[in-house]
Amino acid sequence: MNIAEILKTLNNGTRQQLELMARTILTRGRSHADMKELSRHASEFNDKLLRIENKDQDYLALLFILAQHLNEINLGSCACSIVEKPMYNSPERLEGILEILSETFNEKEYAVCIHSRCLACGKEYESKMVDSGFGQKVIWKEKVQRS
Structure with missing residues (x-):
């Protein structure tokens, strides 16, 4: 899991790239360490969600799930809570x-x-x-x- 690439996509990606990024993180092999590392950037995910237009929220549902999950991990939940x-x-x-x-x-x-x-x-x-x-x-x- 390349955190720099994920953050680049988060900040500069199109709607489709954001959805594919979230889908990849949530559905492909990852470790507890990967998710713990990524959870350090939970606030950046939340900031991005605040800037998403209402019309895009359904399409980006996995990004919302990922952001919520990263917040939980950052607060001490285990990655298995997914x-x-x-x-x-x-x-x-x-x-x-x-x-x-x-x-x-x-x-x-x-x-x-x-x-x-x-x-x-x-x-x-x-x-x-x-x-x-x-x-x-x-x-x-x-x-x-x-x-």
Whole structure:
């Protein structure tokens, strides 16, 4: 993850470049260290959001999600909290944040179930990929760890 390139796009990019940048950061392999480093620039993301025209807000939804997520990380949240965001985030897209422990197919629900664990804080998650409309959605649930 090249922070200088990200900041350059943030400050000078077109609407499409901003959306592609946010999509790339949120859906491609990244590490906790990458997100922590990027979260140091959360205020720059927020400043950019204040300058976005209303007509562009829907198109740039992922940029808003990314900025909110960076704020949370900057305030001490773990990068795995991205699973709580309203976007398609399969465990495979969170490589570098989560480790996949097991994968099963639930015939009754016709869903792929994945058990994963955060590489930094150790939280465990159960996710289900289910068909939804013309695509798929992922339903996340934090697994309660028993002592």
